Amino acid sequence: MVDIEVSLDGGETIVPNFDWQDLNSNSDFDPYSSSTSPGAIILVVLSFWALAISVPGLTWHIRNRNLPAASMVGWIVYLNLINIINALLWPNDNINSWWNGQVYCDLVIKLSIAGGMGLVGSLACIMRALAQALDTNNIRLMPSKSQRIRQLVLENFLCVILPLALALLHFAIQPLRFYIFAIAGCEASYNNRWYTVLLSFIWPPVICVVNGYYAILLIIRIYRYRRDFSSILASSTSGMNKSRFLRLFVSALTVLLVAIPTQAYALYVNAVNIQNDSWTPASWQTIVYVPTYGTVFPDCWIHVGIAVPVFLCFGWGKDANSVYRSWLRLLGFTKVFPALAAKTDNSSLLPSPVTNKR
Template sequence: MALYAQTLLVPILSVVSMVLSITPLILHWQNRNWPATCLICWCLGLNLFNVVNALIWPNDDIDSWWSGVGLCDLEVKIMIASYVAVPGNLLCIFRNLASVLDTRRATLVPSKQQRWRNHFIDILFCIVVPVMAMITHIIYQKSRYVLWGISGCVNSFDESWVSFVLSFIWPPIICFIAGYYCGLVLYRLHKYRSQFGSILESANSNLSKSRFLRLFFLSFVMLLAIIPTQIFVIYKNVQYSYPWHRYSWSTAHSPDWGTIPKWRSDGEVFFDRWVPITSGFLFFLFFGCGHDAARIYRTVLRFFGFTCVRGPPLASTVSSGTGSMNSRAKILGRKKRSSDSRTYVNNITSTRVAGTIYEDLEMGASVPRGPKRSAWLRLFKLSSRVRKPPTPDLSTPLNLICTNAWAGTSMSRGSSDFTETPTRRDFIRVKQVISQESEVQL
């Protein structure tokens, strides 16, 4: 029997999509972006199923088909989990992006309770909910699985209200929750558009402006595609299963439950097989063409002996593909020292002023361009150029005034989303310590 065009097209595009997804997967793994990492892993698994199924069941010759025992039992469980896992990963991504822009709950160092809460939500939607979907599948599983040409293993469900409650309704609900967080990110992006870069620098994240926007637009495009798809799927499932019969375990798990139905494809694959293929190309489009990805490509080429590949001229000190900020207390320092000056007037007045200003900016300080010199070396050179002052006449009455002044100020960015934007940049958490000592002899 001749092969259909989609028999060749689906596995080829799936392999290309898998290869293109490797670099974005490495980048998100290095940056500890676990929801995005899980999202790519789910799409990689579904693309792998596309390749395997198209190779095992490439035509409509039902008599020659393998029964798929074992393989399909695993595939249908993973596909059931992916229906809620992909929307759940998008929900976690949007929630994390919204928390980065949340100035109301900004803290210097997140508490242990806050960290555990964030980890709990990520684990809940990325792992726990998909596992629960796999476990509850047995309740409404009408048959072991269904074999379909080219598409391969397909799950089955009982025509009752239980299938609607345990399976059909949850992917759209999770998508709508993800849509809420997506709208929240859009609102805060518009509100803090002039302070966007500074807020990211002070946040406890590995996101630069470019990485933040790329991750947001990737998730935004996927959500726009998944929401209408899920609505269409639930409409078709209800249409095919209605009218619902009364649920019974014995009816759903009849004696012929182990019989495997087989259906011809007529050269058409299930439309949901194209979702992971398209997702892989989107991953590459948003995260496979940047500077971080180019660094990985150069490393791979050098590994295979292409030593002529040149590196970038200058390494960026602002963003790093492998950098990890573990807390908001990880601060870059910038130090400015004022020059010492000494003036002697009429051999009786001596003034010395030394000021030191330390500015610690969270994750946003720039490194001085010039080479650092020792303060002791500068003082030594300065003192060698100044004439030694004459010894004052101790017989003359002497008044001595000594003053020591120290001032400290601490500024933090606003703690409310609904306050007016200040004229000066106090939305960044800045620490200033100004010390000044002056000694005047009269």
């Protein structure tokens, strides 16, 4: 790839120049082609599909005030939305026609950093809640006030506070403003110092280890209590039946199995490339344009893929039908189909500190 630095003085965008010698290795590449990459078109279509099928699950979890589940699905929706916007803004390698992304990319890269942490943090909350639902040594008919407060604090810390903290800490470890890649769009920049690993890349894998512990514990408990599964859930404070429990577990486990190798790889790559040279101040007004020759980054496809288990678990069945019915009622279809006015079951998929309060 070719990195083209763009200096921005007083907000002025200077069109970059190519170093043609760097392009000799790819003689078929036309840097001034304005043709939209096929990869960009495919990514937009699939990301829109992934976003659309994730919305029913997001609506359901928000309605039931399930912060961890809503956070997990919400970040999936966000990542696919950014896939769409970025591929539409930078669909080809003609960098002379590119928008510099100021303000938009500044916000997107911080939210994307928060999203990576928020996704694994929400998974940890989900796995913990599911494990507690099958903890036969600590079954309670109703959580105490202190338990609800602890759960609320933990959920907000892992789903909101820690992700935002990592996003803000990025200001201390970014060597330049941001990168813009063809199709993938805005990407964060990191310096290759040891403190970058400690301030950013180590935390998602640490939370993934916690997720892995709860996932293994859940598998053991599901197998151990397979004959009394439904009765244990009925006596717990989860408010879940067997079907909802397993759907939530399968969706969270699938996303986790994708998150673990990707987060571990990011940690490994940055750890092995640590340099010990002297610190240099950040070049805050430098943007780097990078043509990709029509290649779509793997993480863009991952964002599409993790929406599939969410849809398979929450996009159909009784829960999803209640969401679809509510949308049709809002659109006024009750006059045409009076049966839409019938009430549906709105019980929660997770024990919420709010909804469980008496």
